[in-house]
Every structure is written in C-alpha cells, then in structure tokens.
Amino acid sequence: MIETALTDLWYGFGVAFEPHNLMFCFLGVLVGNMVGVLPGLGPVATISILLPLTFGMKPVAAILMLAGVFYGSQYGGAICSILLNLPTHPPHAVTCLDGYPLTKQGKGGVALGITVIGSFIGASWGITEMIFLAPVLVNVAMKFGPAEVCSLMLLGLIAGSTLARGSPLKGVAMTVFGLLIGLVGADVETGTPRLTFGILDLYDGVEIVALALGLFGIAEFLKGINREIRFDDKYANVKFRDLRPSKAELKRAFPAMLRGTFIGSLCSLIPGTGPIIASFVSYATEKKISRTPEKFGTGMIEGVAAPEASTHSSVQGDFIPTMSLGIPGDAVMALILGALMIQGIVPGPQLISEHPDIFWGLIASFWIGNIILVALNVPLIGLWVKLLAVPYKYLYPSALFFICIGVYGANNDMFQVALTLGIGIFGYILLLLGFHPAPVLLGFVLGPRFEENFRRAMLISRGDIFVFVKHPISAVFVGLAALLILLQIVLWLRRMPGLRIRNRKSGIRNPALSDS
Amino acid sequence: MRHFLRLKRDYYAGALMVLLGLIAANDGTHYPIGTLRQMGPGYFPIALGVLLIVIGILIAGTAAGAAASEEDVVAIRPEWRGWACIIAGPTLFIAIGRYAGMLPATFACVFVSALGDRQNTLKSATILAAGVSIFGVLLFHYLLKLPMPMLSWGTWS
Numbered sequence: 001m002i003e004t005a006l007t008d009l010w011y012g013f014g015v016a017f018e019p020h021n022l023m024f025c026f027l028g029v030l031v032g033n034m035v036g037v038l039p040g041l042g043p044v045a046t047i048s049i050l051l052p053l054t055f056g057m058k059p060v061a062a063i064l065m066l067a068g069v070f071y072g073s074q075y076g077g078a079i080c081s082i083l084l085n086l087p088t089h090p091p092h093a094v095t096c097l098d099g100y101p102l103t104k105q106g107k108g109g110v111a112l113g114i115t116v117i118g119s120f121i122g123a124s125w126g127i128t129e130m131i132f133l134a135p136v137l138v139n140v141a142m143k144f145g146p147a148e149v150c151s152l153m154l155l156g157l158i159a160g161s162t163l164a165r166g167s168p169l170k171g172v173a174m175t176v177f178g179l180l181i182g183l184v185g186a187d188v189e190t191g192t193p194r195l196t197f198g199i200l201d202l203y204d205g206v207e208i209v210a211l212a213l214g215l216f217g218i219a220e221f222l223k224g225i226n227r228e229i230r231f232d233d234k235y236a237n238v239k240f241r242d243l244r245p246s247k248a249e250l251k252r253a254f255p256a257m258l259r260g261t262f263i264g265s266l267c268s269l270i271p272g273t274g275p276i277i278a279s280f281v282s283y284a285t286e287k288k289i290s291r292t293p294e295k296f297g298t299g300m301i302e303g304v305a306a307p308e309a310s311t312h313s314s315v316q317g318d319f320i321p322t323m324s325l326g327i328p329g330d331a332v333m334a335l336i337l338g339a340l341m342i343q344g345i346v347p348g349p350q351l352i353s354e355h356p357d358i359f360w361g362l363i364a365s366f367w368i369g370n371i372i373l374v375a376l377n378v379p380l381i382g383l384w385v386k387l388l389a390v391p392y393k394y395l396y397p398s399a400l401f402f403i404c405i406g407v408y409g410a411n412n413d414m415f416q417v418a419l420t421l422g423i424g425i426f427g428y429i430l431l432l433l434g435f436h437p438a439p440v441l442l443g444f445v446l447g448p449r450f451e452e453n454f455r456r457a458m459l460i461s462r463g464d465i466f467v468f469v470k471h472p473i474s475a476v477f478v479g480l481a482a483l484l485i486l487l488q489i490v491l492w493l494r495r496m497p498g499l500r501i502r503n504r505k506s507g508i509r510n511p512a513l514s515d516s
Numbered sequence: 517m518r519h520f521l522r523l524k525r526d527y528y529a530g531a532l533m534v535l536l537g538l539i540a541a542n543d544g545t546h547y548p549i550g551t552l553r554q555m556g557p558g559y560f561p562i563a564l565g566v567l568l569i570v571i572g573i574l575i576a577g578t579a580a581g582a583a584a585s586e587e588d589v590v591a592i593r594p595e596w597r598g599w600a601c602i603i604a605g606p607t608l609f610i611a612i613g614r615y616a617g618m619l620p621a622t623f624a625c626v627f628v629s630a631l632g633d634r635q636n637t638l639k640s641a642t643i644l645a646a647g648v649s650i651f652g653v654l655l656f657h658y659l660l661k662l663p664m665p666m667l668s669w670g671t672w673s
Binding site: 169180192392404409414420430432 | 528532548
C-alpha cells in the first residue's frame with residue numbers, strides 16, 4: 001500500500017511541477033501570504049475574489065492556486081500576531097500571548113524563525129497524513145449508499161456547526177440557513193423554482209461567491225469601518241539574520257512543535273474543529289505540561305512553536321475529509337469544494353480515482369508550496385512588515401471593487417452583485433446578533449447534495465425514515481451526530497450556574513476584524 | 517458605547533431565525549409536498565423552515581434563563597457615514613456599470629466607498645479611485661477580457 005501511495009505521489013509531483021501548475025501554485029501562496037499579513041482581509045474573502053478568475057483555468061491549476069492562498073495565509077497571519085500583537089487571523093490569536101512579549105524583548109525574529117520551522121514540520125506531517133489516510137477513507141467510502149452519504153453529511157454538518165466558534169445553537173441555525181439558501185432556485189428533480197419569491201434572476205440559484213463575499217467581505221467591512229485598530233510597530237524591525245534561533249531555543253521549541261503537530265492532526269480529523277481550536281488546545285497543553293506554567297504569557301518560545309505547528313498540521317489535514325469524502329470542515333474548505341463543483345467535478349470518494357491529477361497534484365503542490373513559503377518568508381519578512389502598514393482606508397474600497405467585479409465575472413450577471421450587497425447587509429445583522437457566518441457556507445455547499453441523497457435514500461427504502469439507523473455504517477454516523485448534540489446539551493447544563501467557561505476564553509479572543 | 521437595543525441580543529437572534537423559518541416554510545407550501553417516499557419540491561423547505569423555527573425558539577428560550585451580561589446586549593455604535601458609503605459603492609457599481617461601462621463604475625465605486633472612512637479626504641479618495649480604476653481596467657478588461665465594455669452610453673446588457 002505504501003508503495004502505491006509513493007508511486008501516486010511521484011505522479012503528483014509530475015503534475016505539480018508542470019510549469020503552468022507551478023506558476024499558479026506560486027501565485028496562490030504569494031497572494032495568500034500577502035493577505036495573511038494584511039489585517040482586515042481573510043482567506044475566505046480572498047479565495048472568493050479569486051474564484052471567478054479560475055473559471056477559465058484548468059481544474060488542477062485552479063485548485064492548486066486556491067488551496068495555496070489558504071495555507072499561504074497561515075504563514076502571514078503569524079507575522080501579524082508576533083510583531084504587532086494583532087490577532088486579526090483567528091488561528092494565530094493565541095500566538096500573540098507569547099509571541100508579542102518575545103518581540104518586546106527583541107526576540108521577534110527568533111519567534112518568527114521558530115514559527116517558520118514549526119509551520120513546516122506541522123504542514124509536512126499533515127500532508128503525510130493525507131497521503132496515507134485519504135486512500136483508506138476512500139476505500140471505505142466507496143461502499144456507501146445514499147443513506148450512508150446522508151448520515152455522513154449530517155454528521156459533518158452537525159460537527160461543523162456545533163464545534164466551531166460561538167454558540168452551538170446559533171451554529172446549527174446558521175447551517176440550516178445555509179441549507180435553505182442552497183435550495184434557492186430550480187429544484188433538481190422537478191424544475192420547480194423554490195424560494196425565489198417570483199424573482200426570475202434567482203431561478204439559477206445563489207452564486208457561491210455572492211454568498212461568501214457578502215458574508216465575509218461586505219459584512220466584515222460594515223463591521224470594521226472607522227474602527228481604528230491601533231498597533232505599535234516600533235518593535236517590528238526584523239532583519240534576516242535575526243530569524244535564526246539559537247541551539248538552546250531550538251531544543252526547547254522542537255518537542256513543542258511535535259506535540260503541536262500531533263494535536264493539530266487530531267483536530268483536523270474532526271470536522272468543524274480545524275486550525276482555531278487546534279491552536280488553542282495545543283497552547284493550553286503546553287502550559288499544562290510545562291514546569292514553569294506561570295511564565296507563559298511572558299515570552300515562552302514553546303507558546304509560539306506549539307500553536308503554530310498545530311495550526312499548520314490541521315490546515316493541511318483539513319483537506320482530508322474535503323478531498324476524500326467531499327465533506328468540508330469549514331468555510332474555506334466549502335469554497336474549495338465549490339470551486340471543484342464549478343469546474344464540473346463531483347466531490348466525493350470517486351474523486352481520487354477519477355481525477356488523480358487533481359488529488360495527487362494537490363498533495364505534491366502542498367509540499368512545493370510550503371517550501372516556497374519558507375523560502376519567501378525568510379528573505380521577504382521585511383517587505384511583509386512594511387505591508388502591515390497598508391491602512392484600512394485604502395484596503396477596503398479597493399476590496400469592494402474586487403468583490404463587485406469578481407461576483408460580476410462569475411456569471412456576467414449584475415443581479416448577483418446586488419444579491420451580494422443584500423447578503424452583506426443581512427450578514428452584518430447576523431454578526432451583530434452573535435452569529436458566525438462560517439456554517440452558512442457549509443450548509444450551502446452540502447445542501448443540494450444532502451437533499452438529493454436524502455430523497456434517493458427515501459425512495460430506495462420506500463419512505464422508511466429508520467433506514468438511517470438500520471444500516472450499520474450509517475447508524476454509527478447518526479450515533480456520533482447524536483452524541484455531539486448530547487455533548488452540547490451536557491455542556492450547556494453545566495454552564496448554566498455561572499458563565500465560567502465562556503468568560504475565560506473571551507479574554508484571549510479578539511473579534512477585531514477577521515474571519516475564520 | 518451606547519446600548520441601543522435594550523432587550524437581550526438573543527431575543528432578537530431567535531426572533532430573526534423564527535422569521536426566516538416562517539418565510540421558508542410558507543414558501544414550501546406553494547409546491548407539492550409529496551410523501552416521505554416520493555418527496556416533492558416542497559418537502560425540504562418546509563422541513564428546514566420548521567427546524568429553523570424550533571431552533572429560533574430555543575435560542576430565545578435559552579437566553580431567558582441565562583444571566584444577562586454586558587456582551588449579551590446588542591451594542592452598536594452607529595456608523596452612518598461608513599455604512600452609507602459602503603452600501604453606496606457597490607450600488608453605484610451596479611447602476612453605472614450597467615449604463616456607462618467598467619471605467620466610470622469602478623471609479624465611482626472606489627471613490628464613494630473610500631469616503632466612508634473619516635481619514636480619507638477627497639484628494640486621497642480620488643487618487644485611490646483613479647489608481648484602482650486603471651489597474652482594474654487593465655486586469656479585467658484587457659487581460660481577462662470580461663464582457664463588460666470599458667465605456668459605453670446607455671444600456672449594453
């Protein structure tokens with residue numbers, strides 16, 4: 001089995017090294033790296049803006065580039081956290097705690113150097129995991145009928161909505177809302193227009209870019225406008241030679257990186273947890289096992305190494321359920337899946353056998369991309385620091401234009417631009433009411449496939465709703481989903497007396513500007 | 517920070533979800549519902565709508581039990597100028613884009629939305645808008661060949 005995996009990987013490198021693909025991979029990680037540094041523009045918005053531009057491209061190049069934006073942005077986010085104490089990219093919020101004190105002590109460069117090393121180790125492990133785990137998952141998933149697919153999606157949706165940020169109940173509400181938006185337009189089986197309210201332009205449904213850019217672009221700008229973010233860049237002077245950590249520092253950081261990598265890879269296997277939770281859990285773990293837990297927060301190198309390694313290992317691992325089962329774990333994965341579907345590729349277990357060039361090319365490009373990122377970050381760190389100073393007042397008007405033209409370009413349809421604006425305003429109301437928009441995208445992408453499989457399962461079982469618990473594999477998924485809901489109820493009951501758990505966490509989290 | 521809406525945030529959140537659920541369920545009743553075995557197009561909207569109503573009630577209900585804290589109240593600092601400009605930008609892009617083409621639409625969109633930030637002056641907004649317009653036309657009109665004229669008079673689409 002290892003042998004076939006390595007042969008396939010070799011083939012993947014062949015695909016990824018094609019000049020055309022290599023160029024777009026480079027472009028993707030470069031753009032990702034850049035927006036990762038810029039406060040106020042997250043990977044979801046960036047991928048959505050780029051998505052329409054990929055319509056004319058070959059599927060492999062398109063996916064390579066969009067994926068590159070995602071993991072590239074993770075490298076950039078750490079720079080913001082460590083040098084400026086700006087937790088604008090949620091997975092790196094926890095890195096501020098020890099990264100910024102290190103910067104104040106003049107060791108910002110070392111922290112960044114450790115971050116780059118840790119990121120690479122974490123990412124490499126995540127990729128390795130994908131190489132060996134994804135084909136196994138696919139073998140199992142190939143045997144799934146509509147009932148199993150349905151329960152698996154249900155599990156994915158419930159995990160994605162209850163384990164992500166914020167109140168689980170609101171997460172479920174957003175998932176259902178997303179499922180409903182997915183229904184808009186002509187029904188697949190009968191052609192009946194649904195939830196269109198008589199608007200002809202809605203018959204083709206809502207474009208995924210319109211939804212994503214409304215929720216993660218316009219809504220975020222409405223929230224961020226004239227909210228000045230103050231930061232102090234007097235410590236942000238890092239030179240190339242400052243990056244190299246000393247032997248002693250490396251010795252302290254290395255085990256932390258490995259622990260972080262391990263935690264990250266565990267988190268990535270549970271849909272919905274992803275990099276944010278991974279980084280928080282690994283920071284907490286480091287603090288717990290440390291001999292000097294009281295020193296955390298004053299510039300412990302472990303507190304930088306572990307969360308960064310775990311973020312990256314979970315970012316790469318996030319692709320496993322997305323590419324092998326067709327079940328995305330978060331908003332970015334939902335977009336990548338949407339990009340595949342726009343290219344006419346049906347996501348699911350058959351993807352690896354039907355489009356090996358995409359799957360193995362993507363994996364190989366991860367490695368190439370990560371090496372490019374290490375190579376980019378080390379010499380360009382000074383440039384990235386300058387980029388941090390790009391003021392929000394120039395950023396958001398330009399981004400609004402790119403949103404408009406991007407949504408228009410998706411289908412050459414001005415109506416979708418108007419829809420984006422409407423979704424953006426509504427999305428801002430949702431943000432004000434404490435809803436997180438990520439599950440909306442999950443529901444939207446999975447919705448049509450969920451309904452199709454549900455209908456088919458009902459047809460085959462002659463309307464027996466219990467078919468989902470009669471099939472053993474499906475029953476396991478339903479059981480896990482039920483367990484997740486039960487867990488939330490138990491947690492809620494325990495939280496009732498005081499609001500202890502929530503308050504402790506909110507101390508670290510800065511809801512400043514960004515998305516997940 | 518002024519508190520405009522005195523009621524707990526989650527009451528509004530729950531009510532909004534109930535409203536969305538009602539809209540969806542009501543829309544679903546316009547089409548054949550079918551049976552569980554042979555589902556019609558109305559089945560899913562109604563089912564999801566009812567589910568959303570239940571969740572909405574739960575959101576509002578669980579808020580009633582919990583102690584009110586500062587973060588549970590909707591806190592908005594109204595930002596009328598910013599909001600108006602951000603909404604006006606894309607609106608102008610749609611309107612001008614439809615009648616006059618990409619170049620004026622881009623300029624108007626960037627210029628007006630830039631004015632939403634109090635730190636932008638007329639001059640800085642003009643420079644930014646001009647820069648983005650040139651870059652945008654080069655990229656989207658010449659390089660990517662979007663089927664939107666650079667300049668036009670009257671409707672083209």
